[in-house]
Amino acid sequence: MKGLENPSYLFMLIAFNVLALIFLLAAVKWPRISRLLFFFLFSWACWMNWTTSQRSPADYLQYADLNLSSWYRNFINGWFSKHIPLVVGFIATCQGLIAISMLLKGWIYKIGCLGGIVFLLAIAPFGVGSGFPCTITFAIALAVLFKKGKSYWWKTGN
Numbered sequence: 248m249k250g251l252e253n254p255s256y257l258f259m260l261i262a263f264n265v266l267a268l269i270f271l272l273a274a275v276k277w278p279r280i281s282r283l284l285f286f287f288l289f290s291w292a293c294w295m296n297w298t299t300s301q302r303s304p305a306d307y308l309q310y311a312d313l314n315l316s317s318w319y320r321n322f323i324n325g326w327f328s329k330h331i332p333l334v335v336g337f338i339a340t341c342q343g344l345i346a347i348s349m350l351l352k353g354w355i356y357k358i359g360c361l362g363g364i365v366f367l368l369a370i371a372p373f374g375v376g377s378g379f380p381c382t383i384t385f386a387i388a389l390a391v392l393f394k395k396g397k398s399y400w401w402k403t404g405n
Contacts, residue, residue, distance in 0.1 A: 256313075256375045267384035274388040278395045281388060282349045288385075289346035289363065293339045300335035307331050313376035341366065352396075360393040 270288075273281035299306055308331075311323035327334055341362060348359020367386040370377040 253375075260375055260378055260381075263378035264381040264384070267378075267381035267388070271384050271388040271391070274391040274395075278392055281392055285363065285389065285392070286346050286349040289342045289349065293343035293346060296335050296339035296342065300332045300339065304331035304335070307335060310373055310376040313374050314372060315374045315379075316372035319372055338366075357393060357396060360389050360396075363389045364393070 270281060270284055273284060308323060308328060311320045314320045314323065345359045345363045345366070348355050348362075351359070364386045367382040367389070371379055371382045373379065
């Protein structure tokens with residue numbers, strides 16, 4: 248996989264894959280805690296992407312070289328390279344909405360779970376740049392939470 252020769256990428260790859268396994272375990276055993284963890288994860292991603300896309304948008308161009316998909320690589324180096332703040336700002340907003348949905352219930356929560364799953368699967372081809380395969384593990388954890396939809400974090404018991 249491209250990028251593994253960079254020690255910081257390798258460290259982050261290992262760390263995020265361990266984190267994803269913890270999220271999956273929490274989704275199975277302690278869904279309320281898992282929902283809170285996903286709230287923090289997507290809130291952090293929202294903040295990171297907003298600030299980075301506005302302060303140093305060119306940082307996102309490095310993901311083209313790490314990508315497993317030639318379609319994504321061409322997209323990043325093409326149209327995306329000229330519209331980074333707009334596209335990443337939109338993605339960050341969606342990540343913020345997903346984060347908020349983890350604290351809610353009903354159809355908003357379900358849409359947030361589905362949005363998170365779609366997002367995580369969509370970035371899987373980014374390889375080391377997305378922490379692959381942790382994105383798949385995170386998506387599975389969200390699918391578990393989707394199925395256990397009534398595990399509100401503020402409610403006692405399961």
